[in-house]
Amino acid sequence: MKKLFSLILALAMVFALAACGSDSGSAPAAAGSAPAASANGEDAAPAASGQSFNIGAVTTGSTDATSKPLYDSMEQAIKALGCNYIESAMEEDSGDGVLNAVNNLLSTGVDGLIVPNVASMYGLIPTIADLCEQNKVYFSLFWTNLDEGTEEYDACMNNPYFISTTCEDDVYSGYWAASVVGKLGVEKICTITLPDGFTTTNMRNEGLEKACKEYNMTVLGSCSDVSLTTSSAGGTTITEDFLAAYPDTEAIVVLGMSQYVLPGIAQALEDANRTDIQVAGIDFNEYQQDYMNSGILDGIIGGHFAGPTYSVILMVNRLQGNPLAESGVILRDSFIELGSAEEADEYATKIYGNCLYTDEQLANCLVSNNPDFTYDDLVAIADAYGLEDILSRTQG
Amino acid sequence: MKAKVIGQKIVATLIIPCAVYLLFLILRPQVFGQTSLIWTLFNQSIANIIMAWGLSFEMTAGNMDMSVGAEMILGSLVGCMFAKTLGIPGIILGALLVALIIGVLKSVLSALINMKTMIISIAYTLILGSVGYLVVKGESVIITSDQTTLGKFPYTLIILVVAGIVMYVLDRFSVFGAHCRALGGNENLAVVAGIKKKTVETKAIFICSIYAALSAIIYLSRGAGTAAQTGLSSMSTVFGAMTGVFIAMILVKYINMTVGIVVGVVSMNIITIGLIALNMPSSMKDSVNGGFLLLLMIINDIIQKREADKLYRAASMTRITEEQAVAAE
Numbered sequence: 063m064k065k066l067f068s069l070i071l072a073l074a075m076v077f078a079l080a081a082c083g084s085d086s087g088s089a090p091a092a093a094g095s096a097p098a099a100s101a102n103g104e105d106a107a108p109a110a111s112g113q114s115f116n117i118g119a120v121t122t123g124s125t126d127a128t129s130k131p132l133y134d135s136m137e138q139a140i141k142a143l144g145c146n147y148i149e150s151a152m153e154e155d156s157g158d159g160v161l162n163a164v165n166n167l168l169s170t171g172v173d174g175l176i177v178p179n180v181a182s183m184y185g186l187i188p189t190i191a192d193l194c195e196q197n198k199v200y201f202s203l204f205w206t207n208l209d210e211g212t213e214e215y216d217a218c219m220n221n222p223y224f225i226s227t228t229c230e231d232d233v234y235s236g237y238w239a240a241s242v243v244g245k246l247g248v249e250k251i252c253t254i255t256l257p258d259g260f261t262t263t264n265m266r267n268e269g270l271e272k273a274c275k276e277y278n279m280t281v282l283g284s285c286s287d288v289s290l291t292t293s294s295a296g297g298t299t300i301t302e303d304f305l306a307a308y309p310d311t312e313a314i315v316v317l318g319m320s321q322y323v324l325p326g327i328a329q330a331l332e333d334a335n336r337t338d339i340q341v342a343g344i345d346f347n348e349y350q351q352d353y354m355n356s357g358i359l360d361g362i363i364g365g366h367f368a369g370p371t372y373s374v375i376l377m378v379n380r381l382q383g384n385p386l387a388e389s390g391v392i393l394r395d396s397f398i399e400l401g402s403a404e405e406a407d408e409y410a411t412k413i414y415g416n417c418l419y420t421d422e423q424l425a426n427c428l429v430s431n432n433p434d435f436t437y438d439d440l441v442a443i444a445d446a447y448g449l450e451d452i453l454s455r456t457q458g
Numbered sequence: 459m460k461a462k463v464i465g466q467k468i469v470a471t472l473i474i475p476c477a478v479y480l481l482f483l484i485l486r487p488q489v490f491g492q493t494s495l496i497w498t499l500f501n502q503s504i505a506n507i508i509m510a511w512g513l514s515f516e517m518t519a520g521n522m523d524m525s526v527g528a529e530m531i532l533g534s535l536v537g538c539m540f541a542k543t544l545g546i547p548g549i550i551l552g553a554l555l556v557a558l559i560i561g562v563l564k565s566v567l568s569a570l571i572n573m574k575t576m577i578i579s580i581a582y583t584l585i586l587g588s589v590g591y592l593v594v595k596g597e598s599v600i601i602t603s604d605q606t607t608l609g610k611f612p613y614t615l616i617i618l619v620v621a622g623i624v625m626y627v628l629d630r631f632s633v634f635g636a637h638c639r640a641l642g643g644n645e646n647l648a649v650v651a652g653i654k655k656k657t658v659e660t661k662a663i664f665i666c667s668i669y670a671a672l673s674a675i676i677y678l679s680r681g682a683g684t685a686a687q688t689g690l691s692s693m694s695t696v697f698g699a700m701t702g703v704f705i706a707m708i709l710v711k712y713i714n715m716t717v718g719i720v721v722g723v724v725s726m727n728i729i730t731i732g733l734i735a736l737n738m739p740s741s742m743k744d745s746v747n748g749g750f751l752l753l754l755m756i757i758n759d760i761i762q763k764r765e766a767d768k769l770y771r772a773a774s775m776t777r778i779t780e781e782q783a784v785a786a787e
Contacts, residue, residue: 123688125596153689258741287730287740289694294600294681298609299502300734306498307489307735325600325683332603333610349600349683 115145115381117174117374118167120160123151126321127346127414128364132204135418136176136370142421143378143428148172157186164190168197174225174377175199176370179206188217195223200380202373203227207261208392224390225377228369232262235344235363235397236269236317242342242361242401243313244277251279252304252311254297254327255286256318266317266344282308291319297326305334316343320362325349328358346398351410354403365398365409368418368447372440375427384429386437393440396447405449413452420456470712474705474754475725482732489735497611499731503723504614505676510699510706510719511625512669515662517703518715519638520645521575523663525564525582526670527687527695532556532590533674534684538599546605549678553671560586561667565660575659583690590686600683609679621672626716634661701726704751708758726750 117140121133133149140147150166152159160180167175175194187203194201200223207229208215218224243251253270256263263286274281283304290296300323304311314327320343331337337358343350346364353359372393379386398413400406426432427440483490509526516523533553540548564582571578607613629635637658640648649655678684687695705725706718713721726747733743 125591126598126685130596258739281737283734283737285734285740287743289698290730292687292691292694293677293685294598294683295505295677296681298680298682302498302502303731303734306492306495306731307486321598322685325598326681329603329606329680329682333606348598 113144113382115173115378116148116171117145117176117377118148118150118170118172119176119370120163120167120178121149121151122178122180127348127350128321128367131365131414131418132367132370135367136374138417138421139371139374139419139424140378142424143374145174145374145378145381152180156180161186161189164193168193168199172199173381175201176373176377177201177203179203179229187214191217191221191224195221199223200225200377202370202377204369204373204395205229205262219390221390225380226373226387226391226393228373228393228395230366230369230395230397232265233269233272235366236266237273238269238363238397238399239266239317239342239344239361240270240273240279240315241277243315243340244273244279246313246340246360248277248312248340249279250282250308250311251313251315252282252308253284254291254300254314254316254319254323255284256291257288258286263318270315270317282311290323292322294322294324294326294329297323298330299326301327301330302334305330305336311339313340313342316341316345318344320345320347320350320364324353324359328353328356331358350400351403351406354400354406361399361401362406363397363399365413365449366395368444369393369395371419371424372444375424375440379427379429382428382430386429386435386440391437393444396444398447398449398452400449408453409449413449413456416456418447418452418456423455467713470709471717471721474709474721475728478725478728478732478750482728482735486732486735490732495731499724499727501611501614502731503720503727504618505673505680506698506702506723506727507618507720508621508669508676509673509696510702510723511621511716512666512673513696513699514625514703514706514715514719515628515635515638516575516659516666517642517700517707519641519658519662521659521662522700523575523579523582523666524690524693524696525579525586526666526699528583528586528590528692529556529560529667530670530674530677530695531684531687531692532560532586532593533671534678535590535593535599535686537674537678538601538684539593541601541605546607549601549605549608549675553674553678554668556674557667557671561664564667565664568663569656569660580690583692587686587688587690587692591688594686596686598683598685601678603682606679606682608675609681613679614676617672617676621669622716622720625669626714628665629715634658638662698723698726701747701751705754708754 119133119136119140122129125133137147137149148167148170150163152163157180160177164175164177177190187206190201202225203218204227206227208218208227218227240251251274255267270281273279285291285300285303287296290300301314304314316323316327324343324347327341331339331341340360341353341358342361343359344363346362347353350359350362354362372395376386376391398409400409427435427443429435479490489495509530513523513526533556536556537549537552540552542548544551567578568575608617637648637653640651640653641655641658645655702719702722705722706715709718709721729746729750730743733740733746
């Protein structure tokens with residue numbers, strides 16, 4: 063009896079973990095097991111060159127307002143370009159988690175691999191590069207900045223199987239978010255940041271400092287405590303603490319975790335009758351439109367979803383024997399900036415949940431379909447990315 | 459004598475939070491000099507106090523349940539879904555329904571499986587995290603502003619007082635509370651004495667689930683929203699409550715568990731807001747909290763050793779006096 067219940071419990075756990083991935087129909091690999099090929103791959107559009115490749119994606123398992131559109135967009139691109147999408151969700155948000163997911167995908171015999179950057183992963187980039195070279199699998203990274211002269215840069219750039227890395231300019235996002243309140247004449251601010259020590263945290267803080275100098279703002283207090291920054295209730299607590307510790311604060315700049323803390327911040331400001339405090343943030347939240355319409359949120363920057371899509375384009379062209387670049391490339395991923403309620407409305411009603419590029423636009427990025435397409439064209443597409451660009455392309 | 463005991467209890471209750479508060483009052487008088495801050499601190503602590511009360515029975519009996527945070531989050535997610543159609547009653551119904559189902563399931567499994575609760579609770583955390591994820595399809599969910607009433611005064615206080623009275627009665631005057639203490643004190647002796655370990659544990663698990671539901675109601679109402687936390691990430695929500703129980707365990711010699719937990723959780727919250735008020739890096743919080751807990755344990759150990767020495771000396775003096783009296787005869 064006990065053994066039977068133990069077995070039931072173990073099975074329940076396995077099913078629950080398996081369910082904790084994309085709900086788009088693709089099958090994430092359970093922890094420690096090899097990933098299964100996407101069932102949706104069969105429904106993919108025919109390959110432009112007649113060849114179909116298996117492209118594996120390591121995912122964080124997260125479906126917040128930043129992660130979900132990114133993974134959806136990447137999956138759409140893989141399928142639109144006639145390839146099979148195979149997903150392996152990380153069992154934990156760590157370098158080990160990435161490495162296990164990479165090994166799972168390599169063991170299924172993927173032709174290409176797309177890997178995100180997570181905490182403590184930088185040191186593993188050379189290992190991942192070696193693994194891909196040994197298995198003769200092309201690979202791309204996202205959310206990853208490679209600095210020239212570093213071991214990681216050399217490991218990728220000298221690797222014949224390295225396709226690309228995409229990363230957003232987080233100094234800019236930090237600067238933009240802080241500038242939103244700076245332009246409103248704010249001088250004293252408090253900040254909610256990502257955990258200390260991460261490259262993204264440092265970059266966003268650098269952007270914040272730049273805006274502070276430009277608009278003569280002072281950071282009174284800051285909180286990066288993950289036990290608070292990962293929940294709405296935590297957002298309420300942080301805001302209450304800011305209001306108690308710094309009653310003269312004029313703005314709260316959320317340099318990360320907006321997807322969690324924004325409802326709590328709005329609630330705390332409303333409860334304290336301090337809706338005069340300006341709020342700006344980085345990373346999209348599902349309800350940002352409501353907060354911008356109610357006047358609580360003054361601006362939010364995010365929507366850096368398209369990087370992996372560009373990597374898919376580069377990878378499929380390479381797999382089809384039509385490389386757009388002779389060696390690996392670093393592509394800058396652009397943001398969507400929502401500085402007004404109207405822009406937030408447009409984003410919510412016309413973009414969120416829809417594709418960033420149509421299947422036809424993606425297919426046009428294959429040299430096999432469009433012989434004139436070049437790497438410069440892809441860079442131009444990436445540079446143009448933004449609210450107006452998406453609206454003009456997808457709304458006709 | 460009675461007045462002395464009461465005096466000792468009052469001192470034991472107030473000394474830690476007052477000492478911590480005083481420290482920050484010296485460092486940031488403009489912030490800690492505000493009387494409104496005390497209410498803010500207390501109000502912020504309520505969800506953790508209730509969760510800690512629930513956890514205390516399990517912890518007193520020698521078990522660690524890391525899945526309470528995931529259970530609380532799942533309760534808040536279901537409560538949030540129910541609130542869309544039922545309003546505030548939906549929040550209560552959703553959270554209590556989850557507590558009832560999960561509490562019964564965990565209790566039954568605990569009775570059937572002979573495994574360390576620490577290990578099995580990690581499996582529960584993973585399962586509950588995934589279930590929460592499926593319930594909301596991975597998206598964060600919110601309630602309307604007028605549905606946040608239960609996170610505000612006086613409702614938070616009413617929930618706290620009711621939960622506190624039940625906790626106090628169960629802890630001080632029930633057979634169950636005595637059995638938990640007996641199991642935590644000497645498990646083998648308690649079992650030999652006829653205490654049914656599994657029965658006590660299953661009751662403790664179920665009670666903990668109900669307290670997690672109350673905590674979920676406040677957690678959701680205060681934050682006006684919630685999001686699923688997969689993997690083990692929900693465990694971070696348990697540590698604040700657990701630290702409160704640890705502090706209460708140190709103080710239990712002087713004050714009862716119910717009050718001790720309030721002291722513990724509020725003291726930790728003073729430290730959190732103190733670090734923010736001093737604009738110190740949040741990464742220091744864990745070190746400060748850990749150091750604070752260690753300091754309390756060291757002080758408690760020194761006090762206990764001194765008291766033991768005092769008793770030993772008193773016993774020696776009595777023996778010498780008796781020997782002298784015998785010699786004189």
